[in-house]
Amino acid sequence: MVIYRDEYRLYNFGPSHPFSPVRLEMLTSLLQALGVWREPLVPQEATREDVLSVHSERLVKRVEAATRGERVPDLEHYGLGTGDTPLFPGMDRAARILVGGTLEGARRILAGEKWVLQLGGGLHHAQYDRSSGFCVYNDLSVAIRHLTRAGLRVAYLDIDVHHGDGVQWIHYEEKEVLTLSFHESGRYLFPGTGHVHEIGRGEGVGRKLNLPLEPFTEDESYLEVFQVLVPWALSTFRPDVLVVQAGADAHFLDPLADLLLTTRAYARIFPLILEYAEAYAGGRVLFTLGGGYSLDATVRIWALLYHVFHGLPLPERLPEGWLREWEARLGNPLTPTLHDPEVPYPEIPRRQEIEKRNRLTLERLTELVRPHLVH
Amino acid sequence: MLVQDVMRFPVVTVEPGVTLEEAYRLLLEKGIRHLPVMGEGRLVGIITDRDIRLATSHLNPKGPCPGCTRVAEVMTQEVVTAHPLDPVEEAARVMRERKIGCLPVLEDGVLVGIVTGIDLLDALLKLTGVTEPSGRLEVRLPDRVGELARLTGFLAGRGINIHSLLSYPENGDRVRAVVRVNTLETHLLAEGLRQEGFEVLWPPKKPW
Numbered sequence: 096m097v098i099y100r101d102e103y104r105l106y107n108f109g110p111s112h113p114f115s116p117v118r119l120e121m122l123t124s125l126l127q128a129l130g131v132w133r134e135p136l137v138p139q140e141a142t143r144e145d146v147l148s149v150h151s152e153r154l155v156k157r158v159e160a161a162t163r164g165e166r167v168p169d170l171e172h173y174g175l176g177t178g179d180t181p182l183f184p185g186m187d188r189a190a191r192i193l194v195g196g197t198l199e200g201a202r203r204i205l206a207g208e209k210w211v212l213q214l215g216g217g218l219h220h221a222q223y224d225r226s227s228g229f230c231v232y233n234d235l236s237v238a239i240r241h242l243t244r245a246g247l248r249v250a251y252l253d254i255d256v257h258h259g260d261g262v263q264w265i266h267y268e269e270k271e272v273l274t275l276s277f278h279e280s281g282r283y284l285f286p287g288t289g290h291v292h293e294i295g296r297g298e299g300v301g302r303k304l305n306l307p308l309e310p311f312t313e314d315e316s317y318l319e320v321f322q323v324l325v326p327w328a329l330s331t332f333r334p335d336v337l338v339v340q341a342g343a344d345a346h347f348l349d350p351l352a353d354l355l356l357t358t359r360a361y362a363r364i365f366p367l368i369l370e371y372a373e374a375y376a377g378g379r380v381l382f383t384l385g386g387g388y389s390l391d392a393t394v395r396i397w398a399l400l401y402h403v404f405h406g407l408p409l410p411e412r413l414p415e416g417w418l419r420e421w422e423a424r425l426g427n428p429l430t431p432t433l434h435d436p437e438v439p440y441p442e443i444p445r446r447q448e449i450e451k452r453n454r455l456t457l458e459r460l461t462e463l464v465r466p467h468l469v470h
Numbered sequence: 471m472l473v474q475d476v477m478r479f480p481v482v483t484v485e486p487g488v489t490l491e492e493a494y495r496l497l498l499e500k501g502i503r504h505l506p507v508m509g510e511g512r513l514v515g516i517i518t519d520r521d522i523r524l525a526t527s528h529l530n531p532k533g534p535c536p537g538c539t540r541v542a543e544v545m546t547q548e549v550v551t552a553h554p555l556d557p558v559e560e561a562a563r564v565m566r567e568r569k570i571g572c573l574p575v576l577e578d579g580v581l582v583g584i585v586t587g588i589d590l591l592d593a594l595l596k597l598t599g600v601t602e603p604s605g606r607l608e609v610r611l612p613d614r615v616g617e618l619a620r621l622t623g624f625l626a627g628r629g630i631n632i633h634s635l636l637s638y639p640e641n642g643d644r645v646r647a648v649v650r651v652n653t654l655e656t657h658l659l660a661e662g663l664r665q666e667g668f669e670v671l672w673p674p675k676k677p678w
């Protein structure tokens with residue numbers, strides 16, 4: 096089941112901001128041009144109470160006031176009105192619409208749906224008391240909390256190139272939520288957290304996993320550690336449902352980060368996730384979107400996800416008419432095929448060293464959490 | 471950052487007349503390695519877990535201390551101390567030079583705290599650590615007047631908030647500045663800085 100509504104595009108920080116609603120417009124028009132678009136389920140917007148299930152009243156109050164155009168003096172302490180998360184008219188409702196989509200996904204899972212793809216959301220940086228990094232409200236945590244309150248054990252898998260810090264901190268002490276984030280190391284990249292030693296606190300200890308990867312990791316090394324860690328963590332934790340933040344910004348074209356994945360990695364990752372959900376999470380999986388700041392790459396990756404999700408064969412070339420229309424609109428050439436070219440970028444000289452470091456990080460992480468996760 | 475910002479208090483202490491066995495049990499029980507020794511309310515010495523082990527071990531090249539049973543017989547009497555208002559790097563330098571693991575902190579002769587190597591590690595983490603969601607820029611600057619101001623001025627002009635700034639000398643004529651900024655878009659900033667003639671070490675320039 097796919098969840099989507101056009102109002103997701105109201106979540107718009109302005110024309111020069113990377114978190115662009117154009118991504119969704121391009122994606123839906125591409126799927127239509129390919130003839131695979133099916134009518135999605137249109138979700139309700141989340142209520143204020145839904146948001147308050149994971150956020151503080153004082154944060155919500157400020158978002159509402161700023162949305163009404165009132166002057167709020169301490170906005171910056173709440174991560175709002177910054178360069179990354181500037182104010183825009185109707186922000187509160189726009190954010191609640193995205194939350195509503197992911198929450199609807201959780202409700203559908205509880206109603207017996209096995210696979211849900213929410214074509215929006217994934218605002219994983221928003222914290223209990225602070226908006227952050229393009230994320231006003233945390234739709235993922237609202238959905239996860241809805242699932243845990245219904246008695247489910249939830250595993251959260253985050254493949255966005257940035258650490259899923261908001262989701263991690265909100266559930267940091269919870270036993271019934273496993274978070275697992277693959278990201279470019281916070282030594283260099285925003286938000287700066289997601290080190291292996293962040294493994295949870297109290298009842299949540301050993302249930303928050305982070306694999307900070309070296310910059311310039313590339314497909315092969317990523318897939319190597321992914322295929323070791325995810326099945327191990329999921330088979331050990333045995334969740335009832337898998338929630339996936341499918342950010343597309345680990346791609347080599349992304350202007351914000353340097354993990355250097357290609358579409359070929361994603362073509363392996365998405366089916367693997369579905370396999371793991373079948374094998375270790377009761378067959379239940381809820382996908383959301385997330386980051387992804389190269390329009391060209393992000394749209395192709397999410398189109399790929401849509402095809403894998405529906406078991407459709409992947410198209411080789413993208414429709415001519417669609418390409419012409421969007422190249423004209425964006426004023427730059429687009430990759431004409433779904434996949435990247437065979438040799439997409441120059442060779443990275445430190446490859447072996449990087450692979451070794453990633454293996455070592457995986458070892459460290461496993462050593463740290465094993466005593467807590469296995470019992 | 472001052473000693474009073476990183477020191478521990480209240481301090482676990484012993485009296486000179488306590489037996490080595492009791493002192494050692496106290497160290498184990500509290501999970502610590504240093505005990506200031508207090509006689510009549512004043513600091514008269516310091517004893518560590520290592521002192522006690524050496525005094526009672528046959529492995530000590532000088533042999534165990536015959537007949538030593540009490541703290542007073544084994545403790546170090548010339549104690550190196552710090553003041554709460556000393557800068558933390560001052561404390562670090564003293565501990566490094568004297569090769570000692572702790573500094574009792576005295577104010578007007580009264581023991582008000584203790585600083586150990588572990589507290590200095592905490593201070594280091596605090597100085598370099600990530601307290602707010604932020605990205606990281608690394609810039610190499612010529613070591614001369616106004617260069618850092620140029621860098622921070624550029625960031626201010628872009629509306630970027632600086633969460634932390636660390637700088638250290640490099641090869642005598644350069645300074646490396648590590649800046650944590652409240653944005654995901656460090657690549658964009660790096661580009662802007664390069665156009666202004668800055669040498670940006672991180673994030674790197676993409677060749678495509």
